[in-house]
Amino acid sequence: MRFRVVDTFSDERFAGNPAAVVEVPRFPPDGVMQRTAHLIGLPTSAFVVPVAPARYRVRWFTPYKEINLCGHATIAGARHLFLAPENAGQTRLTFVSDNGVLHAERAGELIAIDLPKAGLTVGEPPPGLLEALGTDAVVCAVSSDDVLVEVESAAVVAAVRPDFAALARQPFRGHIVTARAASGADFVSRTFFPSLGVNEDQVCVTAHCKLTPYWSQRLGRARLKALQLSERGGRLEVEDLGDRVRVLGTAVLRDEGDTTVLDDGAGTREGALR
Numbered sequence: 247m248r249f250r251v252v253d254t255f256s257d258e259r260f261a262g263n264p265a266a267v268v269e270v271p272r273f274p275p276d277g278v279m280q281r282t283a284h285l286i287g288l289p290t291s292a293f294v295v296p297v298a299p300a301r302y303r304v305r306w307f308t309p310y311k312e313i314n315l316c317g318h319a320t321i322a323g324a325r326h327l328f329l330a331p332e333n334a335g336q337t338r339l340t341f342v343s344d345n346g347v348l349h350a351e352r353a354g355e356l357i358a359i360d361l362p363k364a365g366l367t368v369g370e371p372p373p374g375l376l377e378a379l380g381t382d383a384v385v386c387a388v389s390s391d392d393v394l395v396e397v398e399s400a401a402v403v404a405a406v407r408p409d410f411a412a413l414a415r416q417p418f419r420g421h422i423v424t425a426r427a428a429s430g431a432d433f434v435s436r437t438f439f440p441s442l443g444v445n446e447d448q449v450c451v452t453a454h455c456k457l458t459p460y461w462s463q464r465l466g467r468a469r470l471k472a473l474q475l476s477e478r479g480g481r482l483e484v485e486d487l488g489d490r491v492r493v494l495g496t497a498v499l500r501d502e503g504d505t506t507v508l509d510d511g512a513g514t515r516e517g518a519l520r
Contacts, residue, residue: 247504248504249282249286250267250501251288251499252265252266252497252498253497254325254496254498255321255496256496256498257498262449262479262495263448263450263480264289264448264500265288265318265319265322266322267291267319268291268293269295270293271295273293273303274293279307280307280311282505285505289309289444290307292304292306292323299332302327306319306320309443311443315346316451316452317450317451317452317493318449318450318451320359320451321350321357321359321493321495324339325498328357329499337351338351338352346362353494355496357494357496359451359493360490360493361455361490363455363458364390364452364456366387366389366394366459366460369386369388370386371386372386372416381395381402381423387456387460388418391418392452392456393418394456394460395422395423397423397425398425399426399428400426400427400428400434400475403425404436404475406423406436411440414440414441416441418441419441420452422437422456422457423436424461427473430473431473432465432470433457433465433470433473434472434474435450435473436474446476448480449478449480450474451493455491458485458491458493459491462486468486470484481495
C-alpha cells in the first residue's frame with residue numbers, strides 16, 4: 247500500500263499536524279490497516295476508497311486504534327485527492343464514514359471541512375484531572391467524549407506538562423487546555439489523547455468542534471482565529487455555523503512511501519516501509 251504524508255495547518259513541511267493518506271481500491275482487513283498505521287507511525291492514517299466521482303469511503307487509524315472521526319487527516323486526504331486527475335476541476339469532495347458524512351471544499355488557498363458541533367456542560371473538574379494536567383482551571387466543561395479546561399492565560403497553556411499515565415486513566419477520550427490569546431489569534435489550545443496512544447496531538451480538528459462554540463459564545467463572534475501551541479504548532483480559522491463548525495486550514499504535501507502488511511490467516515506480519 248502506498249501512502250502520502252501531508253502536513254496540515256502549516257505553510258511548510260514538517261510543521262503543523264501530519265497525516266498519512268492511504269488510497270486503496272477496497273478496505274483491507276482491520277488488522278492490516280491497524281498494523282499499517284502503526285508502521286507509518288503518524289498521529290492518524292486515513293484509508294480512503296473511491297466509490298463515485300469525488301466521493302470516498304474513509305476510515306481513520308492512530309498507531310494504536312481506530313477512531314470514529316479525524317478532521318486533520320480528512321483535510322490531508324482532500325489535499326492529496328484534489329490533485330488526482332479524476333478530480334480535476336472539482337471544488338468539493340465527499341467523505342463517507344460509519345460516523346457520518348464530511349465534505350471538504352477548496353477555499354482559496356485553504357481547505358475547509360464542516361463537522362457536527364459538540365455540546366459542553368460546565369461543571370466541577372473530575373477528581374484527579376487538574377492534578378494530572380498540573381494546572382488550575384478557570385472553567386471546566388465536559389462533552390460526550392472530551393473534557394475542556396480553560397486556564398488563566400496562553401502562557402499557562404504553553405507551560406502545561408501533563409502526567410500522561412494519570413491522564414490516560416481519566417474517563418475521557420481527550421483533554422483540551424485552552425485560554426484567550428494574547429495576540430495573533432482569538433484563542434489558543436493544546437490537546438492530549440494518551441488513551442489513544444497520542445500523548446499530545448499537534449493540531450486537533452475535532453477538539454475545535456468544542457472550542458469553537460465555547461469561544462464564539464465568550465467572544466461574541468462566529469468567525470475566529472485559533473493557534474494550537476504544540477511543539478510543531480498550527481493555525482486554524484473556525485466558524486460557528488449553528489449546529490456545525492467549519493474549520494479551515496492549509497495542507498502541504500510532503501513524503502511518499504509504501505508499506506507491506508500481509509494477512510496470512512494467523513494475524514498480520516509486516517514487510518518493508520520506506
